[in-house]
Amino acid sequence: MLRVIVRTVAALVIVELVLQGVAYLAWRRIWIGPDGGVDPNTVLMVGDATVAEDGVATQEEAWPAEVQALLRAQHPSLRVVAGAAPGRDSQAVLVRLQEQLDAERPRFVYVRVGREDLRRGEASIVRDDELRGRAGPFRVECRTWGIVRDAIRAVAGAAGTDPTGIWHAGAVIVEFGEEGRFRLGPATGTWRTVGIGAEITLPGAPVAVVTITRTARGIDLTGEFPGGHLSLEPGAPAGDVVAAAEASLARGEYAEARWMLATAAEGAPADHGAIASLAALDLREGRRDDAERRVAMLREAAADELRALAPLARALLALGQCREAVDVASRAPAEAWSDPVFANAMRAMPDAEQRARRAERLAAAPAPPVVTDAERMRRRAVLRANLVRLVELCRFHGAEPILLEPEEEPDATGACEDCASVTGATILRGTARRSALRALVHADLTKRLGG
Numbered sequence: 001m002l003r004v005i006v007r008t009v010a011a012l013v014i015v016e017l018v019l020q021g022v023a024y025l026a027w028r029r030i031w032i033g034p035d036g037g038v039d040p041n042t043v044l045m046v047g048d049a050t051v052a053e054d055g056v057a058t059q060e061e062a063w064p065a066e067v068q069a070l071l072r073a074q075h076p077s078l079r080v081v082a083g084a085a086p087g088r089d090s091q092a093v094l095v096r097l098q099e100q101l102d103a104e105r106p107r108f109v110y111v112r113v114g115r116e117d118l119r120r121g122e123a124s125i126v127r128d129d130e131l132r133g134r135a136g137p138f139r140v141e142c143r144t145w146g147i148v149r150d151a152i153r154a155v156a157g158a159a160g161t162d163p164t165g166i167w168h169a170g171a172v173i174v175e176f177g178e179e180g181r182f183r184l185g186p187a188t189g190t191w192r193t194v195g196i197g198a199e200i201t202l203p204g205a206p207v208a209v210v211t212i213t214r215t216a217r218g219i220d221l222t223g224e225f226p227g228g229h230l231s232l233e234p235g236a237p238a239g240d241v242v243a244a245a246e247a248s249l250a251r252g253e254y255a256e257a258r259w260m261l262a263t264a265a266e267g268a269p270a271d272h273g274a275i276a277s278l279a280a281l282d283l284r285e286g287r288r289d290d291a292e293r294r295v296a297m298l299r300e301a302a303a304d305e306l307r308a309l310a311p312l313a314r315a316l317l318a319l320g321q322c323r324e325a326v327d328v329a330s331r332a333p334a335e336a337w338s339d340p341v342f343a344n345a346m347r348a349m350p351d352a353e354q355r356a357r358r359a360e361r362l363a364a365a366p367a368p369p370v371v372t373d374a375e376r377m378r379r380r381a382v383l384r385a386n387l388v389r390l391v392e393l394c395r396f397h398g399a400e401p402i403l404l405e406p407e408e409e410p411d412a413t414g415a416c417e418d419c420a421s422v423t424g425a426t427i428l429r430g431t432a433r434r435s436a437l438r439a440l441v442h443a444d445l446t447k448r449l450g451g
Helices: 001-033 064-071 088-103 115-120 141-154 238-250 254-265 272-284 288-302 306-318 322-331 340-346 351-364 375-394 410-423 434-449
Strands: 042-047 079-082 108-112 171-175 179-184 185-193 195-203 205-215 218-225 230-231 400-406 426-430
Touching: 001 141, 042 088, 042 351, 064 079, 064 230, 064 434, 088 115, 088 375, 108 434, 115 185, 115 410, 171 272, 179 351, 238 254, 254 272, 272 288, 272 306, 306 322, 375 400, 375 410, 400 410, 400 434, 410 426
Parallel strands: 042 079, 042 108, 108 400, 400 426
Antiparallel strands: 171 179, 179 185, 185 195, 195 205, 205 218, 218 230
16 A cells, blocks of 8 residues: 555656646746747848838838848848837847847847937846746746646636646737737737637637737737636837838738737827828828828827827828928927938938028037936946847847947947957947948848858
């Protein structure tokens, strides 16, 4: 009898250890590990407004898309993914990068950050838990009992929880749309919108109907189903949803891009950048009346909110109303006349008028706040630390990071050089002018791809 008890206990211990090992491997894969190799034909561009070019009508007109077009003859399968957004500092870029690397699997990552870190000083050093996404710490619990408990609940008809703890890691949306996909642990699930709700399908679990809410962050699906309480959202601000939509536009996925933009535009609060992008998309599809209606919405919003001025200027630029776009951009809380919206609107104007408008804006610009030497060095140290983490993260995922050094910001230049001295990362030196950046990246990619 004693021998039977000992063997039973030993078997249960072995089963428990196996379950703990499976759960740990799954958690580690979600937490820090990539689940595949790189795509040799994918290039990812991340950074701030100098990469995103918020002033152009669509990202197809931005310089990263022009680089892809220039290389298309020699490398027809090359894909340049626009992963930047205006106003993004090193902290925002780094937190978002984990998901971008996981979704795109780029071979090369071009990075240009530093301007927002040094001008605003709002960035902080990214912690480990911010890079680990939603996985959270590994939970140690009795998983054998979890299987027994769930079996009892299943017989009783109650919703159980995953005993391995895999599903508790949290979900990440990997494809937007009325029929979308999300990743939950090692499994990939789908949803399909049904009225104001959605049907969630996940391997190993019955179909569950959940509520769906559109927010400024994207989409939030919340409900109870086998696997626990599930909340799906992009895990990024609306600007990232807009950037993802622009990337879909560059790939010709217009329906998916429209759905993503509508998600952000109809959220609470509405994302004005998404409304401007929708206006540009309406024009592309020949729906000028809809575009003008969206511009009217932005005009109404701009009467009360200064942050709506730059999106309004971008929408006016898409409509071809360059002079009004310049006037609106001049009133926007931009840092200088080189702001992308203002600069792109100026291109269509005569040189003499451009010079006059630039002089007016520089004269009207408020004096920048005084930054002490100690604060300046703190901002530079934060930028350097985040750049080092960024390089390490790219290499962990098998991608080669290339830093685009912002020469107009001496402290950003110093931070890039400090990072390169520690990590050995490649630095490309160039100005913020779109033609210079385009030529710089085009020449570097041509050399790297052998074209």
